[in-house]
Amino acid sequence: MPLNTVDPTTLGLRPSECEFARRQAGRELSDLEWAVLSVLWSEHCAYKHSRALLSRLPREGERVLAGPGAGAGVLDIGEGWAVAAKVESHNHPSAVEPLQGAATGIGGIMRDVLSMGARPAAFLDSLRFGMPGTGRTDYLLRGVVAGIAHYGNCVGVPTVGGDLYFHPSYERNPLVNAMCVGFLRHEQLRDSAASGEGNRFLLLGARTGRDGIGGAAFASVTLREDAAEDRPRVQVGDPFLGKLLIEATLEILACEPVVAIQDLGAGGLAGALIEMCAKGGVGAEVWLERVPLRAADLAPAEILLSESQERMLLLLPPASIPAAQATAQRLGIIAAEVGEVRADGEIAVTMGGELLSRLSAAIYAEAPMAPLAPASGNADAPVPAEPQGGDARSALLALLARPNLSSRAGIYGTYDQDVGLRTVVRPGLDAAVLRAAPGAPGVAVAVDQTPRYCERSARIGASLAVCEAARNVAARGAVPIGLTNCLNLGSPERPEAARELVDVVDGIAEAANELGIPVTGGNVSLYNESGGLAIVPTPVIGMIGHLPDPERAIGVGSPIPGMRVLLLGQPADRLAGSEFAELAGVQPAAPAPPDYPALRAVLNLLPAAGAAGEIALAHDVADGGLLVALAEIVLHTGLGVSVNLAEATPRYLFGEPSALFIAVTGDPGAVLLRAAALGVRVKEIGEVTQSAQLVVGMPTEPLWSLERAQLQRAVGRDLL
């Protein structure tokens, strides 16, 4: 076997980790082994700083069919259907090459969902950039949006949601978190644990090239000043091949007795194969000479670690290999037998019959944990004095024009939102609605996180992100049944960022426990800092809400003039953390912690009232507060809203509460009865009108109004 010539610490491994590996192996490792280990033990693959913490998140739930550790979380939605969902980051690549970075982020998360046996059905994207208007931010935004459209539209999976925020801390470290949702029948659920000595590994999809070598390691350090130099580490996506891969994978899964399946992502072939083996407690012999290559001169370590896109690894009994290969060939995609299961737990890498390495799968798979040294918690910043209200009408227009509130319609318009026939409610307000198939059960889906909230309190901000995501699916009448998350933070080696990591996990755990929503998995992206500037802690929450009858979800029909407008829940009692406070130039302060009892009550009410057909439209009060939410209803429906509000204080009009909805109903009596029974505070504030304008009456203020066209001009800023 080849000997050791490199110093493994030059590959990013710490001296203590090298010692640990040598002790476990009982010998010095070879260059090839160090190369593989340095990738599999990177933060991106091994979750060294976060794995212990993540066990604080609740993961039990009666609908959970697969949870953390699986390629994607899987939840039961009834009638034999299940939904698979996961969110993952592709931040560093998108900072360097936005179009391909985003495209491959979409492709990567799509294959995670595919690996569960599910048909990918929808994408959502959570995007964060520095303030718009600078050449670099505009370039990154345009590139990322184009990358999402390029991959998603072609691969035939609609993009149905997402969120987009601008904050100066993302200037150098933009975030691209992609979520994929897929549907499957329960019996189609697959696992990645390898088993059965002699079973064969079939590598399906693209030829292996030199792209993305060391991508996982690249994602596990802070971006360099000359980050553009890292462009070769960014993979290139091919959505056409991605589409062929979906169809070939699903057809082979349907027709052949596939034992296990895993997508190739970080760490390439080595990452997938070793993870499958370690999970199943077996080993494998790998035949590198059989891996189809794009360039003939790839070194063994490159073949093992290449992150070439659009590849899946399937494990099949030897007798089924010819049929699987025939299916692949008919559909125009390559399938190569690249190894077989060994019972002894060793990973033996061979090339042309020569043994290059033999090491236990368990050694590769069990990276030593890295200790966290969090700074002690800061006291929350004091709540500043409230700015004075001034003119509510002008403030509303000013808020609507803020980059974080302005219209995203132009961006959504570049994504196919409908392909697949599953989109029942398109993106626009709160959450989109998907059906597993016409007539089948479905889900409402949303991703959320508000940087402003997390800036002053990572913990409260994280719990508020869970609350907002839950509110968004509840606004479609759905019951939140599971969440997936992507934790984006700075370097965990810095005590302040370590503290933030602990805080966001605790904040998510608190809200998930309070609301009874299991966490079905997620992704951690650390080292989002460069040049001394770290991002605001960004715990992105992807929420799945259950809808037994999605075709009757709230928002499928349209409101009718004359319908009543109700406020359900608890109005805001302070301005801290709000967009209005930022607009008014008030020192940012921590937002109020979530009002869980009020939120639980209204989360119970909406699905019941929605299923009974009592609510035509619901919208949660979030960014910008109550007036902004009312304006958004006028913009969304093309109808008018006329209201009389109880207070004219800025906190009531512009505060951002954690448990407040606007509901439009044709049957206010029924909703009032339900509200009383469930303990939901309710107030009728006005009605829907034919004339497209927002009319607002407030105590001691003259009545004022804004035409829909005026609102449109305010939000209509073209971000692309």
Place this chain on the structure above:
Amino acid sequence: MIADVVVFPGSNCDFDTLEALRLALPGATLRRQWHGELDLSRSDLCVLPGGFAYGDYLRAGALAARSPALREVRRLIERGGLVLGICNGFQVLVEAGILPGAFQTNDVQHFLCRDVHVRVASSESPFLSGLREGAVLQLPIAHQEGNYRVTPREFEELSSEGRIALQYCGADGEIVPRENPNGSYHSIAGVLGAHGRVLGLMPHPERAAWPEIGRADGLEILRGALSVVAEGGRA
């Protein structure tokens, strides 16, 4: 009645189209056929679905148009069968020279997905026989290269032969530039082949075949094939 949906590598609306045809053509035999094994000898209707055939590499529809499958499609047309090209399928028919014209990138220079209104400009086709001229339909579009071009002379010919099938318009049916989403010449959204038995259109009728969610204006186009079968089959 036998209806076939052709699947090219990269087609992505094939399942959707089958699902909608199931609803629109009750009792019909529906087949999803891989392009390499295409057999239309017993077919009454062939649909070229939306998607990105061959990744739309080179030009949208250009590679699929040169696939041997198109020989089968031409034979079906010669026999008087019906052919419907939706979005990418329309692009394939144009690239194959079965329908006139050419496509450019949308005038906004990016992909567009939204509902549009289209006005039925001719009912001289089985696909449009259930609709009256001037009827307005609400249908979704989803394309990057939908800017349909013909020469002024070709436009005159198509018009005089009643082969302009659909034009983008406002909700009131008015054909004006601001309601033209992609810059198509004279707001053309769909054209007919000779004898009206071939229809190519950019909007997706299969995405609007669903009354339960309030999108049903595409059903009538998909049902059109029934009119021919009711008359006694192929001409």
